[in-house]
Amino acid sequence: MTSPIAALACLIALPFSVVLAQEKADPAPLSSVAHKSILKPIQYVEYDLPNGLHVILHENHGVPVIASYVLYHVGSKNERPDRTGFAHFFEHLMFEGSDNIPRGTIDKYISGAGGNLNASTSFDQTDYYLNLPANQLKLALWIESERMMHAKIDEAGVETQRQVVKEEKRRGVDNQPYGTLFENLAALVFKNTPYSWVPIGSFQYIDQASIQEFRDFYKTHYVPNNATLSIAGDFNLEETKKLVAEFFGPIPRGPELERPKVELPPQKELQKLDVLKENTPLPATLHAWRAPKETDPDAYPIELLGSILSEGRSSRLYKRLVEKEQAALDVEAFPYLLENAGMLGVFATGQRDVTLDQLDTMITEEVDRVKSEGVTQEELQKALNQKETELASAFGTMNSRAKNLARYHVFYGDTNLINTELDRYLAVKRDDLQRVANKYLTPEGLNLLRYPVPAVTEAPAQVPLQKK
Amino acid sequence: MKPFLCAFLLSLAAASADIDRTKKPEPGPAPVSSFPAYALKTLPSGLKVFVIEDDRKPTLTLRLLIKSGSASDAEKSGLAGFVASLLNRGTAKRDAATFASESDFIGMHVEAVAGADAIAVSASGLTKYTDKILDLFSDAVLHPAYPAEQFAKEQRKTLSALAAEKQEPSRLAEKLAGKVLYGAKNPYGAYRTPETVQAITRDDLVQFHKTYFVPNNATLAIVGDVKTADIVALVEKAMEDWKPGDLPAFKMPAPAEIKGVNIHLVNRPGSVQSNIVLGEAGPARNSPNVPELNVLNATLGGGFSGRLFQNLREKHGWTYGAYSAFDLRKYAGAFQANAETRNAVTHLAIAETLKEIARLRDEPVPEAELELQRQYNVGNYLLSLENTSRTAQRVQDIDLYGLPADFYKTYATRMESVTPAVIQDLAKTHLSTENVAITVVGEAKEIQPELEKIGKVFVYDTELKLQ
Numbered sequence: 001m002t003s004p005i006a007a008l009a010c011l012i013a014l015p016f017s018v019v020l021a022q023e024k025a026d027p028a029p030l031s032s033v034a035h036k037s038i039l040k041p042i043q044y045v046e047y048d049l050p051n052g053l054h055v056i057l058h059e060n061h062g063v064p065v066i067a068s069y070v071l072y073h074v075g076s077k078n079e080r081p082d083r084t085g086f087a088h089f090f091e092h093l094m095f096e097g098s099d100n101i102p103r104g105t106i107d108k109y110i111s112g113a114g115g116n117l118n119a120s121t122s123f124d125q126t127d128y129y130l131n132l133p134a135n136q137l138k139l140a141l142w143i144e145s146e147r148m149m150h151a152k153i154d155e156a157g158v159e160t161q162r163q164v165v166k167e168e169k170r171r172g173v174d175n176q177p178y179g180t181l182f183e184n185l186a187a188l189v190f191k192n193t194p195y196s197w198v199p200i201g202s203f204q205y206i207d208q209a210s211i212q213e214f215r216d217f218y219k220t221h222y223v224p225n226n227a228t229l230s231i232a233g234d235f236n237l238e239e240t241k242k243l244v245a246e247f248f249g250p251i252p253r254g255p256e257l258e259r260p261k262v263e264l265p266p267q268k269e270l271q272k273l274d275v276l277k278e279n280t281p282l283p284a285t286l287h288a289w290r291a292p293k294e295t296d297p298d299a300y301p302i303e304l305l306g307s308i309l310s311e312g313r314s315s316r317l318y319k320r321l322v323e324k325e326q327a328a329l330d331v332e333a334f335p336y337l338l339e340n341a342g343m344l345g346v347f348a349t350g351q352r353d354v355t356l357d358q359l360d361t362m363i364t365e366e367v368d369r370v371k372s373e374g375v376t377q378e379e380l381q382k383a384l385n386q387k388e389t390e391l392a393s394a395f396g397t398m399n400s401r402a403k404n405l406a407r408y409h410v411f412y413g414d415t416n417l418i419n420t421e422l423d424r425y426l427a428v429k430r431d432d433l434q435r436v437a438n439k440y441l442t443p444e445g446l447n448l449l450r451y452p453v454p455a456v457t458e459a460p461a462q463v464p465l466q467k468k
Numbered sequence: 469m470k471p472f473l474c475a476f477l478l479s480l481a482a483a484s485a486d487i488d489r490t491k492k493p494e495p496g497p498a499p500v501s502s503f504p505a506y507a508l509k510t511l512p513s514g515l516k517v518f519v520i521e522d523d524r525k526p527t528l529t530l531r532l533l534i535k536s537g538s539a540s541d542a543e544k545s546g547l548a549g550f551v552a553s554l555l556n557r558g559t560a561k562r563d564a565a566t567f568a569s570e571s572d573f574i575g576m577h578v579e580a581v582a583g584a585d586a587i588a589v590s591a592s593g594l595t596k597y598t599d600k601i602l603d604l605f606s607d608a609v610l611h612p613a614y615p616a617e618q619f620a621k622e623q624r625k626t627l628s629a630l631a632a633e634k635q636e637p638s639r640l641a642e643k644l645a646g647k648v649l650y651g652a653k654n655p656y657g658a659y660r661t662p663e664t665v666q667a668i669t670r671d672d673l674v675q676f677h678k679t680y681f682v683p684n685n686a687t688l689a690i691v692g693d694v695k696t697a698d699i700v701a702l703v704e705k706a707m708e709d710w711k712p713g714d715l716p717a718f719k720m721p722a723p724a725e726i727k728g729v730n731i732h733l734v735n736r737p738g739s740v741q742s743n744i745v746l747g748e749a750g751p752a753r754n755s756p757n758v759p760e761l762n763v764l765n766a767t768l769g770g771g772f773s774g775r776l777f778q779n780l781r782e783k784h785g786w787t788y789g790a791y792s793a794f795d796l797r798k799y800a801g802a803f804q805a806n807a808e809t810r811n812a813v814t815h816l817a818i819a820e821t822l823k824e825i826a827r828l829r830d831e832p833v834p835e836a837e838l839e840l841q842r843q844y845n846v847g848n849y850l851l852s853l854e855n856t857s858r859t860a861q862r863v864q865d866i867d868l869y870g871l872p873a874d875f876y877k878t879y880a881t882r883m884e885s886v887t888p889a890v891i892q893d894l895a896k897t898h899l900s901t902e903n904v905a906i907t908v909v910g911e912a913k914e915i916q917p918e919l920e921k922i923g924k925v926f927v928y929d930t931e932l933k934l935q
Contacts, residue, residue, distance in 0.1 A: 040526060062524065063854045064499030100490050104782060109492060111773040112840035114847010133847050138493035146489065163785025167741070171788050171808050175741045177635045234499075246487045278738045281635040282628060312572035314565065322625075323565075329625050329632075351628040382573045389527075389575030389594055396525050397854050 039392055041419050044405055045237065051253040052225025053148075055244055056405045056415060058232040060398065066233035068130040068140035069402035070148070073228075073410055074221035075124040076201065077194035077260050077340070083209060085165070085201015088121035090217055092161040093153050094128065095119075098146035103157060106143055113139050121199045124339040125410070131399055134234035138243060144229065145247035148222060153214050162206055169200050177279050178451055181286065181347075188271050188447045189288050189343045193262045223254025230406040232398040262340035264290060272448045282329065282352060285359045286449040287367070288345040289441050294337035295412055300424050301432040302335050302344055302440070307383040308375050308433070309333035309346065309366070314382070316370070317346065321362050327354045331363075339411055344440060356450050367441050374434035387425045501850035503876045504859050507696045511704050514712050515683035518863045519696040522856040528692035528699075529592040529857055530605055533864045535687075536680040537586045539655040539720065539799070544668050546660030550622060551676045552580035552587045557618040560611040564618050571604050578608055584656055585798040586868055587680075595693050598702065606706040609681065614673045626665050634930040637743045637808075637909045640734050644932050645745040645907040648732050649802045651724025656797060682713035687867050689860035720799040723749065726903045729923030735912035736930055742814040742910030743806075746821050748900055750794050750801035753869040757894060759882035761794055764894050766841045767833055768792050768824060769805055773840060775824045776805060784820070786813045794898075798869055803898065811911055815918035818906060828895040832888035845883045 044058040079086045097103040110117045115132035128147070130140045173179040183198050190196045229248065231240065267290060292298040310317045310333040321328040331348040346367070350359050395401050395418065408417040487493070507519045538548040556571070556578045558564040571578055576593035591605040633639040643659045650657030690699055726749050751761070762770075769776035769792030776790035792805035805825075809817045833841075852858055862876055908919065912927060919925050927935045 040524065063850075065851050065854055107772040108840060111771060111844040113495065114498075114843045114850060116771070116848055116851070131851050133495075133499055133850050135496040135498050139495065142487075142489065142493050160782065160785040164781055164788060167786070167808065167810060168788040170741045170810060175637060175739060175808075177632065243487075247489070279635045281632040313568035314572040319565075323621070326621055326624060329628050349632075351624065352631050378573070382575075385573060386575040392525055392594055393527050393592070 039388075039419065039422065042395060042401055042405070044415065046405075046409065046415055049224065049245065049249055051249065051251055052223070053248050053251070054228040054409060055241075055248075056228065056230040056402075056409060057235075057237060057240055057244075058230075058398075058401050058405060059235060059237045059240075060232060060401075061234050063398075064134040064234045065398055066132055066134050066137050066140065066231060066235055067398035067402040068132070068137075068144060069230045069232075069399070069406055070128045070144050071228045071230070071406040071410055072126045072128075072222060073124070073226050073257075074126055075122050076197060076199040077123050077262065077338075078221065079194065079197070079201070081194075081197070083201075083205050083213070084197040085199070085206050086209060086213075086217065087126055088199045088201060089161065089165055089206050089209065090214060091119050091121045091126050091128075092165060093157060093214060094147050094151055094222075096154070096157040097152050099150040099152060101143065101146050101152075103152070103154070109139060109143065115139075123195055123199065127403070127406075129399060129403065137231075137235050137240065138247075140231075141243055141247040145251065148224060148227060148248065149251045151218060151222065153211065153218070155211060158211060158214070165200075165206055166203055169203070173200060175279075177277075177281055178284055180275065180277070181284075181449070181451070184273060184275055184449055185286060185288060185343075185345065185447070188273060188449060189290060190262075190264065190341060191271075193264055193341065194260045195262060195338065195341055219254065220257065224248065224251050225253050226257055228406045228410055230402040230409075232402040232405070260340075264341055267445045267447075269444050270446050270448065272450075274450045274452055276452060276454055278454055280451045280453055283350040283354060283356045283359065283453050284348065284451040285350070285356050285363070286345055286347045286447075287360070287363050288343050288447045288449065289445045291335060291337060291342035291344040291440050293340050293342050295339075296342075298432075298436050298439070299335075299337050299342070301428045301436045302337070302342070304380065304383040304387065304425065304428055305370070305375075305433050305437060306333040306335045306344060307386050308379045309370070311383070311386055316366050317348075317363070320366055321348055321359070325358075325362060327351060327358055327362060356452055360448070360450075367437070370437045371434065371441060374437075375430060377430055380428070380430050380433065384425055384428075388422055391422050499850065501846065501853060501880045503879075504853060504856065506859070506863055507700075509696070509700045511683070511700075511707070513683035513707070513710050515707065515710065516687045516867060517700055517703060518687065518689045518860060519694070519699060520689070520691045520856050520860050520863075521694060521696060522691055523693045526595050526693050527592060528595045528598055528601060528690070528694060529860075530590065530601070531689045531691075531857070531860060531864070532589040532605075532609055533687050533689070533868060534587040534589070534680055535585070535685050535868055536718075537583045538658070539584050540676070540680065540718065541655060541658065543664070544672060545658040545664040546626070547668055547672055547676055548582035548587060549660065550619065550626075550668060551673050552582040552589070554614055554618055554622055554673065555580040555589060555608050555612050557622075558613045558615045559607045560613055562607065563613075564615060567604070567608070570600070574600055576601055576604065578605060580608075598694075598699075602702055602706040610707065610710055612677060614670055614677070616670050619670045619673065623665060623668070626660070627662055630660065630662055630665070635736075637736060637739065637741070640736065640930060640932065641743040641745050641907050641909045644732055644734055644909075644928065645747050645804065645905070647932070648730070648905040648907060649723070649726070649747040649749070649804075650800065654721055654723045654800070656723065656800060679713070679716065682715070683707075683710045684712040685715055687864050689864050691856045691860045723800045725749075726905050729902065729904050729906070731906045731908060731919050731923045731925045732928065733912055733916060733919060733925055734907070734909040734928045734930060734932065735935075736909050737911060739811070739909065739911040741808045741810055742817075742908050742915055743808050744814065744817060744821075745907040746805040746818065747905045747907065748803045748898075748903065750803040750898060751796065752801050753796040753798055753865075754871055755796070755801070758796065758875075759879050760886045760890055760894055761898065763838075763841050763845055763883050763886045764828070764891050764898075765792055765794055765803075766845055767837065767891065768828060768899075770841070771844065773844065775827075776807070776821060779820055779824060780807055780809070780817055784813070784816075786810070786817050790817075790821075811914045814908065814910060814915045815922060818908075818919075818922055822901045822904070825895075825899050826901050829892070829899060829901075832892050835888060838886070838888055838891065842884050842886060846880045849880055849883070
């Protein structure tokens, strides 16, 4: 098993010997010195309104545009188990209108102002964004403050959006190969917690939810003290502070929220699920282990481990499964770290003539190899360089800046991480990767989710089948 | 946080009476969308190099456009795709693994993709690695080795991917729609199949590369935190071996004529939704009315405020989205309207789409609605200028498609001044309810009977073979 790595070391010895030599000579990591001069700092101001709304403003006159981004700290994990899909469904209703905005006109106001808009719902958050020419800042503030102050929800809107959301789920889940992957994965890995269902939820609960429940949900979660307003772009800072106060200041503070608890007792044994679906064209397997929440110090070595396993054609899993064995079409290791829990998954889609057992053996062997042998210094340096490129490339548009400033504030309590997060990666040591691999990627902590290709002639395999 | 809070409390007290939240706030004067400045340098080899200096990020992005794409596949559909995807899998001096290690180590990405009219080779990374990026990029573009073993691996993967596509409704719809819109004999209507993929040889790749990867058939766009003179000098040095070549004459057959209302139904058993692509003939990219056609399309299906979205989704709740687009290619084009609907309403969604097309032909768009669509297009064009890579692509498009040099300089003004009469005229010329090719991927036993009432139905299996 060491031959691919030995071969790699020989191949890259020449081009990178200079870098490695400097690293040995200098105890400070080379790239931590270099990055300070290359990442461009993003300036911003932030403050709270008396009603608790957190405001972040990034003034930038490069192009005459503004990005408005409102993050509500409520997602599918705030739902009751018998109301899954509620937060996402509610997100659709927030486009209906308000006391002062007639029903169905929000998108027309934004389009007519030359802008665009959207929203999304995840496990931990619901966010709304508006991108507009810079002269339309007030329109953005008006719409977002109206939605926060007195959104209006009536039966007609609820019924239409019920149908729309069902089509959204059919499109993304039921009519796609592997469409139920994430739903099944969350149910396995995060069993008995509010992370065990996915934001799109279930049809039956969307039908059962009453209008009064929507109103209660709104009163509880869509309050300024549970929201962050982040604006980036071409505006005057002092003027904008004044406008923000005028539009959002009158919104009353809401009750303090009780945050959902996510308690995951250690997983004691392997969990396995084979999902038999008629529309599965190629065998696919997913290995997933619980991982720390996103703010845990171990989050950084886990992210880097994911890169070493599958980022680029020189990564371990790609080289083994795709290049060497020609067993997989593609393989991806994906850390999925949330506010209160996390996972590391490895997903591989097999070629037509490959069995799931073959794919599983290869993944297991590669994971075991990281655990027993650790990673090389070149692999760590490569992962850090990839992360540096990713972070340096990530925050170009005003929308990406507004969004990430808010995300770092809400989930890390440190808005300035937009400028400094790379330092946390650079602090990771080679040993940390082997340590986290052994800590989290245990045999008893494994969740194995597989999509076999349905056999045309044989009876279904003797595995617990998904009921649907 | 505290200092801001104090300042803010004062301003709140003074200002809360200034706004009237019962009315939509009026905007200030609209910003002007001036097309960003760029430099053009022509290298001695004939390669045109466009540079946009952008210091927001410490990165460098290169995009080489080879002005030949899958339309040049001849009978071997998929050829240009292989030429592109194998470009970074080994060169004369680096084998595939070495190339991957060296580019991964600096966090650089080099990828090439083949479109119908061009192959785009893109590379991006940090400016501190500029020399290395240019070295790897030029090595891939000038000296790909197309190792037999890498080609065999890619061919094998492609055959598996084609097997998977039989279950992907959007891919099935896209492939069949292209075929029925452009015709089986037109390269724009072709798609790769197991037979064409197996017919391609390594020599075909080498020959395609030798023929089309010449500087007189390419443009290069550079975007990033660079100085034009410096980066052009570096590129010139990195690509100094590149010599012009003779290009073969290229003749594009005319697309097939679409006559009558025909429904091409791919029977995908188990489907809980129908993927609908309503297609018509359309103009080529260099048609004189593209800015105005964009406003026409936006009115019908360009976004959340388009008529298709408002009708099919917001009024009826039949779909998650409904959009339309002109697919404008170099030698021909098409118009397509898309929606994914539950099985039971498939025919209703098609009927309403046809009704919306008829309404644009029969009635002028009310001025208020058109004004919204003008502003939507002009404003979103302004917003797109934030993306400098997109600006670079537009500059390359002017060259690729032979557009007037001032196309993007006059783009916003032209969209802003389009009248209801012009829109109705264009709808009559370019949209039809009588000559329509409708592709549907779905559960035939549930949807076919109602579809028969709309037009003649042709049924295909998931290999897209006519039944």
